Amino acid sequence: MVTQQLDAKTVTALVADATTAPSMHNAQPWHFRYVAAERLLLLRADLERAMPRSDPGNRALSIGCGAALLNLRVAAAHAGLTTDVRQLPEPGDPAQLAAVRLARPEETARVDDALARLYPAIRQRHTSRHPFDEKDIPDDVRTTLVEVAAAEEAVLLFPGAWHAETLLDLVHDAESRDATEPEGRVDLVRWTRLGTDADTAVDGVPEYAFGPRRRDGKAPWRDFAGRRPVADRGSTAFERRPHLALLSTPGDRPADWLHAGQALERILLEATLAGLATSLTSHPLESDDLRRLARDPMAGRGHVQMVLRLGYGPQGPATPRRPVRDVLDLD
Structure with missing residues (x-):
């Protein structure tokens, strides 16, 4: 044919x-x-x-x-x-x-x-680094997100209260390591855009997408500014009981990571259509010892690939993208 x-x-x-x-x-x-x-x-x-x-x-x-x-x-x-x-x-x-x-x-x-x-959710989805409402996510929405993860050969788990507190402690540990080991922030500094650079950036996280500083609350949050000044940023209280989810795969090899990425985006798009705002944190997964502790303490199986935060709130601003001509070759 x-x-x-x-x-x-x-x-x-x-x-x-x-x-x-x-x-x-x-x-x-x-x-x-x-x-x-x-x-x-x-x-x-x-x-x-x-x-x-x-x-x-x-x-x-x-x-x-x-x-x-x-x-x-x-x-x-x-x-x-x-x-x-x-x-x-x-x-x-x-x-x-x-x-x-x-x-x-x-x-x-x-x-x-x-x-x-x-x-339609492809252009609507943005990472939100803003506080979310203390409103429950309906069971049918959670079920749908679990199902779409499974369709991509991954597992989405909504942790119980004790496990969620453990995850928040791991995020805090990761933040503390950044404070005591400045070399750990080298990659973050390379990929953040401040001042006039934020207006012309085609990649990285521009300062207008940092979100406010966290004054109170327990939501997992990475301070992209660190000690660098950011004008008109302000601070606010985040949710005290954030809705977290863990994305895991049975294995931990390159093929599993690709499945995890596809599952992650499918979850994010489905969540966006359901009216949810989303953010991600890999912070406690960037150290092997903390990543092992992020597993489900009951099942103890699988490899955690991402921690998601879901809720009702601002979608967050769009971040810049490289021109297609820079990422596509046509033969």
Whole structure:
């Protein structure tokens, strides 16, 4: 069967949607190449954007790329395309993370409607570093989030009160280490944008997305400013009983990290459609000893890949994105 080629405008739009995904410190550690003759979109890790101190094994980098991969699948479904994804297609090249073959539904299987319905949330989802309301999340919403995580071969757990307190203690321990080990903030300083740099940034976390300082409350929160002054930032009270969730995978290898990233973004998009604001913290997962303690104390299985905070509140501002021309090569 002769297949219709996709034009550059379509491929560029798909990649633009893919790159709205979250990544650690908004480093956007991805690069795409489109092989037109094969209708193949290749996703590669941009190792120049790795964080050797905070993420020495590139676990968080892979999760961010996995999130971009999920967005690509959603955008393709919305455009009436099917996707055949091969993770880690080149065993000898670990930076080659995925190969995605794009096709019209009449050529292969039908479009995934469950993914297509998430498309409006791609541009609506932003990380919120603001306080949320002390309002419960409905059980049916929690159930849906658990189900979409499972669809991506991951597990989402809403911890009980005791476990949640443990997670908050681990976040506090991570914050204390930053205060006593300044070299641990090197990656954060590299990827934050202050002053006039925030207005022209195409990556990193600009100061307008830091959120207010936490005056009170227990919500997990990373101070991106540190001791650096930020004008008109202010401080406020955050929620005392934050709604946390743990995203885990059975294994802890590169393929698992890609599954975790896809599950993470699918959860975030579904939560956004449900009217929830979301934020993420990998802070207590950046040290092996703290990460082990983040596991479910009852089951004790799986590997925690991300801590999520969910709630009702401001969605947070959009953070900058690199131009598509900088992250896409068209063959």
